[in-house]
Amino acid sequence: MKTKKLINDGAAAVDEMLAGVLAAHPRHLRAVEGSPRSIVANEGPRPGKVGLVIGGGSGHEPTFLGYVGKGLADAAAIGNVFASPPPDPIIECTKAVNGGAGVLFMYGNYAGDVMNFDMAAEMLAMDDIEVRTVLTTDDVASAPVDQKERRRGVAGNVFIFKAAGAACDLMYGFDDVERIARFANERTYTMGVALAPCSLPQTRKPNFEIGPDEMEIGMGIHGEPGVARGPMRSADEVTSELVGKILDEMKPARGDRVAVLVNSLGSTPLMELYIMMRKLKAMLDDAGLVIHLSLVGNYCTSLEMAGASITLMHLDDELQRLIDHPCDCAMFRSGEALQ
Amino acid sequence: MKTKKLINDGAAAVDEMLAGVLAAHPRHLRAVEGSPRSIVANEGPRPGKVGLVIGGGSGHEPTFLGYVGKGLADAAAIGNVFASPPPDPIIECTKAVNGGAGVLFMYGNYAGDVMNFDMAAEMLAMDDIEVRTVLTTDDVASAPVDQKERRRGVAGNVFIFKAAGAACDLMYGFDDVERIARFANERTYTMGVALAPCSLPQTRKPNFEIGPDEMEIGMGIHGEPGVARGPMRSADEVTSELVGKILDEMKPARGDRVAVLVNSLGSTPLMELYIMMRKLKAMLDDAGLVIHLSLVGNYCTSLEMAGASITLMHLDDELQRLIDHPCDCAMFRSGEALQ
CATH class of the missing domain: 3.30.1180.20 (Dihydroxyacetone kinase; domain 2)
Structure with missing residues (x-):
């Protein structure tokens, strides 16, 4: 039996959702021009501030786009349902929020996301934007404690992103933002x-x-x-x-x-x-x-x-x-x- | 087939929920002593302010108790799932938030709620607390436009309570609060x-x-x-x-x-x-x-x-x-x- 859903075309669901998000929250959010899967905070990014880009598959709302805003993430790159975004929207997010102090990528530890965010980081290096990455691995059940680096990122993202986003908003330097992000994830x-x-x-x-x-x-x-x-x-x-x-x-x-x-x-x-x-x-x-x-x-x-x-x-x-x-x-x- | 639920004893679900609500939100909410179904804002009620008491059946969360707080409702009387609260918790809510300027009851237009809130109002009149009632009737589908007084109150409660609660917080007099509440419901x-x-x-x-x-x-x-x-x-x-x-x-x-x-x-x-x-x-x-x-x-x-x-x-x-x-x-x- 198929689940009943209030959608139009299943293949258009993510883009139509994003159109609705922008319609509902024009004061908070915008899409990068020409890159509708790159959702950026109207407030937050600014010169000299470390930028925070998060992202991942759709279907987890309000994760990720709901956590874009002043004091939290500067942008979210949005994938299809339960699928990583490709490098392009990640790159566009990064360019949009780059304040010259470095940009931190934070996202859940899933193979598809790691591949795509890493590709984006490599391409951004050619544009002289310094990118670092902190993966979230808060899901205790997803691997034994001696293999924490294999663990997945789940709901704890909210707290981990929140701590890192606050450090960015408080104008911490890149090393300190990265330290906080890793520490928040560990805890x-x-x-x-x-x-x-x-x-x-x-x-x-x-x-x-x-x-x-x-x-x-x-x-x-x-x-x-x-x-x-x-x-x-x-x-x-x-x-x-x-x-x-x-x-x-x-x-x-x-x-x-x-x-x-x-x-x-x-x-x-x-x-x-x-x-x-x-x-x-x-x-x-x-x-x-x-x-x-x-x-x-x-x-x-x-x-x-x-x-x-x-x-x-x-x-x-x-x-x-x-x-x-x-x-x-x-x-x-x-x-x-x-x- | 029975729905799977993360509950203990079904008969205890509402009281256990309320215990969890108070555990999560001690800075916002408290229960009236001896009346666990009377949930009151820690901030909000004050002398000279019209009090706003809302309420109804459980199962609609965050309606009603989620809307108790400074600038919105002063208290919510909580019934069993989809069932009106009896007069007692309504009376206790009213006494707890009475600032001497009158107390407004607002709730969805359902027979059980009307009966119980009206009984509470009668009993409170003996204590010289002036109570007035504005029913919410925002559900367009629930009766024809020429029988609006038969309509039920549904999600529009959020806006209607919000407008009335703001009027109370701004220290409007009882007549004006009532006027605003009726107007908000009409609109x-x-x-x-x-x-x-x-x-x-x-x-x-x-x-x-x-x-x-x-x-x-x-x-x-x-x-x-x-x-x-x-x-x-x-x-x-x-x-x-x-x-x-x-x-x-x-x-x-x-x-x-x-x-x-x-x-x-x-x-x-x-x-x-x-x-x-x-x-x-x-x-x-x-x-x-x-x-x-x-x-x-x-x-x-x-x-x-x-x-x-x-x-x-x-x-x-x-x-x-x-x-x-x-x-x-x-x-x-x-x-x-x-x-």
């Missing part, structure tokens, strides 16, 4: 659970099979295999497993502060996310941890996939300051006055 | 389409039946029958029908300004909402209308129902000023600096 841990698949606009067929009473712990945001498939369990049991795994690896001390994100993969409603949040809070209380900031909602989705992920960022004073730094994006606004 | 039009049902936590069974290639125009947010069921159509055709009906009734002049909301009923992803936004923008351009503000996302949901609604608020100078007035809620932040 960010995500683990998710999938209950039901999504379907791509062009096929409208499920992107994976799962039984009517099954769930899969650790499944990736494109349906990549997780670590354990089994019968449905309660919200408390699932939260306990996800957070337990994260804390085992994070090894926080009592009194440490964390930023938390309880994220819907798409169709899982706020009611369920907040039920998970309740258990998460109880576990963090038990561990003596302080929640500095909580985000609960649709932050990194897989179209209408059912399921959720939990992210913890292990804060220190610097990360906390950067996470608190105000940002103003079309789909995300935050700052110390607000949370 | 707000919503129409939706449903593609697939949701299920309640206690049953996990679909709340309505619909064929695999069918959609229903005008269905309510609890699955109330709509105006036309038929085969799935394209996003542009659906948008055209919804917006055409709204504009027929609104009768704007060229050059008029509108606030727009493209809202997901739950599982319909941002990609589809923005594809609808693209067509909406084209239609408003054709009609010579100016989009002053756009919201696109999950603002008034029905758990994981699939579908979307479009709301237009027909602005004048006063409504525009009130819609632009800053608000700071746990799940909604806006203000002229932001949009």
Whole structure:
């Protein structure tokens, strides 16, 4: 059975979405002229500031384009659904936000993205634009701890990009922005659970099979295999497993502060996310941890996939300051006055 | 087949959700002591200010509790899933936010809510708290234009509550707040389409039946029958029908300004909402209308129902000023600096 979708032509879905994004948010966003897949912040890029370019496949909205704006990313290069952008829109994003102080590429660690962003970086080197890359690898379930460099980037992107974008906005030098970006990634841990698949606009067929009473712990945001498939369990049991795994690896001390994100993969409603949040809070209380900031909602989705992920960022004073730094994006606004 | 949900006990879902909401947003929200279904803003209520109490059934998150905060509602009384709160939490909300200048009740026009809020108002009259009520009736599909008082309140609540809450925050007198609330409701039009049902936590069974290639125009947010069921159509055709009906009734002049909301009923992803936004923008351009503000996302949901609604608020100078007035809620932040 094909999923019903409010689309026109499946092949045009991404471009029509982008047209709608620009129609809704003209004060925040524009496309580079002649490069409609290069979405740039109207405010943010400026001379002497390190530029931050993010990007990846569509279908994860508000990731990536929702995080383009003052205080966060300067531009996002947009691929087809669940597919990397080619080098061209990445290059156009980079040229549009280059303030002469270097441009940082940040994106999830997926082979297609690495290939295309690396190609773009090579071509930009010929234009004397210095580009560096920090991959996000926050998905704890995607590889063992001794192979962290193989891990994928998922919802923790929100915090990692946020910290790096704040450092750029505060006019940190290129070395310091890169240091912060790597440190933010090291300190960010995500683990998710999938209950039901999504379907791509062009096929409208499920992107994976799962039984009517099954769930899969650790499944990736494109349906990549997780670590354990089994019968449905309660919200408390699932939260306990996800957070337990994260804390085992994070090894926080009592009194440490964390930023938390309880994220819907798409169709899982706020009611369920907040039920998970309740258990998460109880576990963090038990561990003596302080929640500095909580985000609960649709932050990194897989179209209408059912399921959720939990992210913890292990804060220190610097990360906390950067996470608190105000940002103003079309789909995300935050700052110390607000949370 | 039962829907998979990340819950514990279905009967405890609402209370566990509220515990999670308070855990996530302690700086914004608190519950009245001894009345866990009465959610009050930490900032907002103050002496001499008209109080604004909203409320209704759970399952529509971020409606209602997400709109409690400075510049918007002072409190929300929370019912079971898709069921009105009883008088008690409404009374406790009212007492908690009463600043001596009167308290306005605003909620969607549903029989159960009217009965319970009216009972609360009667009991509060004995405590010398002056209460008035403005029902929201923005759902164009729910009754003919000559029976507007029978219409239901749906996603347009966001704009209507926002205008009234801003008037309260600006210390308007009770008469003016009531006038604004009624005017905001008159000027707000919503129409939706449903593609697939949701299920309640206690049953996990679909709340309505619909064929695999069918959609229903005008269905309510609890699955109330709509105006036309038929085969799935394209996003542009659906948008055209919804917006055409709204504009027929609104009768704007060229050059008029509108606030727009493209809202997901739950599982319909941002990609589809923005594809609808693209067509909406084209239609408003054709009609010579100016989009002053756009919201696109999950603002008034029905758990994981699939579908979307479009709301237009027909602005004048006063409504525009009130819609632009800053608000700071746990799940909604806006203000002229932001949009």
